Amino acid sequence: MNLIKVDKIVVKTTQWLGILGLAAVLVWGIIYFLKVQHYEQTNDAQIDAYLSPINAKVGGYIQKIYFRDNQRVSKGDTLVVIEADEFSLKQEAAAAELMSAKAKIAILMANEETQQKNIEVIKAGRMGSQAKLEQQQQEYNRYQKLLENESTTQQKFEQVSTVLKISQAAFAEVQAALIAAESKLNDLKAQRLAIDAEIKTKQALLARQELDVRYTVITAPFAGQLGKKVIQNGQLVQPGQTLGFLTNESEEKWVVANFKETQIGNFKVGQKAEIEVDAFPDEKFFGRIESLAPTTGSRYSLLPPDNATGNFVKVIQRIPIRIQLTDKGQKLSKLSAGMNANVSIIK
Incomplete structure (x- = not known):
């Protein structure tokens, strides 16, 4: 009898478990069906x-790495330093070239000042030469009338005419010297413009070298978390090479x-x-x-x-x-x- 009762209990338990399982499947099916109706x-x-990506802007050998795998960093933190000796030498050379160009402009300005004074001297001489020419022209006109009235000799008139021609030649020489001096001054000014352009070029080259020196220190552009470190100290990197990846937490x-x-x-x-x-x-x-x-x-x-x-x-x-x-x-x-x-x- 006990075995029969046990069997009945097992059967009923199995039946109830089956019913509960079926009910659970039905409930899950209904929930899934309803969810499918309302969701994709x-x-x-x-x-x-x-x-x-964190990229190198200049090439060179890595001097030191300041981060580890999966490290969190703040904006501006130093990540990698590239050896800067070569870039520093280029910067010094660019600075020396700029100083040389500025020295040229100083010398040229002194030459311009000297040439301007020469022009003033020539202009003063031209005034005297012009006054003398005007005087000789008047003298020539007077003797010409005297010669027409036969009040002077031909010889005297020829002497006055010769002196006038000499005065005219002297004035023309001074005028030519003034034109040449002004032309030279214009040449100096043109050279100054060329040197000014050279100075700007040298300044740009120096600024570029200064940038390269700054680029040897690679910093975090924003706060975030770095991934796996794939570089080592002493490794040669190229411009544009990716040194790591940084997630932007902002x-x-x-x-x-x-x-x-x-x-x-x-x-x-x-x-x-x-x-x-x-x-x-x-x-x-x-x-x-x-x-x-x-x-x-x-x-x-x-x-x-x-x-x-x-x-x-x-x-x-x-x-x-x-x-x-x-x-x-x-x-x-x-x-x-x-x-x-x-x-x-x-x-």
């Missing part, structure tokens, strides 16, 4: 954030969800979204649709599919959807770029 879901989603994070093309028919900007991150299964995050990609994800691949090649198999494509996280503060700080997520868009 995908597990093809990831957390994303701005990841900025910028917001977002979610990129790749929905099937059959799911996005009713999507629009501003729709609310619920996000579940695999790393934090017991916590929900919220957001809204910020934008929909203009093309499918396959179009961004290196070799986009070409359906006109002959063999065609229809494959449902996915559209990247950018979702802005509306949660703020400490809740988002624990999310890292690349984390997998499940996204539900409320219809």
Whole structure:
């Protein structure tokens, strides 16, 4: 009898467990059906954030590295120092060339001042020569009238005419000397413009060398967290080479969800979204649709599919959807770029 009772109890227990299991399946099915009616879901989603590369602006050997793997840094913190000896020598050479060009301008200014004084002297001599010429011209005119009236001799008139020609030649010589002096002054001024341009060129070269010296010290452009260190002390780096990556903590994070093309028919900007991150299964995050990609994800691949090649198999494509996280503060700080997520868009 006891065995029969035990068997009955086992059967009833099994029946009740089966009923409870079936009820649980039914409840789950109903909940899932209701959820499907109100949400479009995908597990093809990831957390994303701005990841900025830290690049070398000048080439050289690394003198010292001031960060470790996954270290948090503040804006302006020194990350890497490149040996600056070569750049310092170039800076000193550029400074010396600039000093030489400035010395030339000083000498040229002195020459201009001297030439200006020479012109003033020539102008003063021209005034005297002109006065003497005018006097000789008057003397010539007077003797010419006397000769016409036969009040003087031909010889005396010829003497006065010769003196006039000498005065005219002397005045022409002074005038030519003045023109030559002014032309030389103009040449000096033109040389000054050329030297001024040379000075600006040297100043630009010096500024460039000073920049190169400053570029040997690489600092964090903003506050954030560095990734893996891939460089070593003494390593030769080239201009533009990536030395590491830095996440920007001042910028917001977002979610990129790749929905099937059959799911996005009713999507629009501003729709609310619920996000579940695999790393934090017991916590929900919220957001809204910020934008929909203009093309499918396959179009961004290196070799986009070409359906006109002959063999065609229809494959449902996915559209990247950018979702802005509306949660703020400490809740988002624990999310890292690349984390997998499940996204539900409320219809």
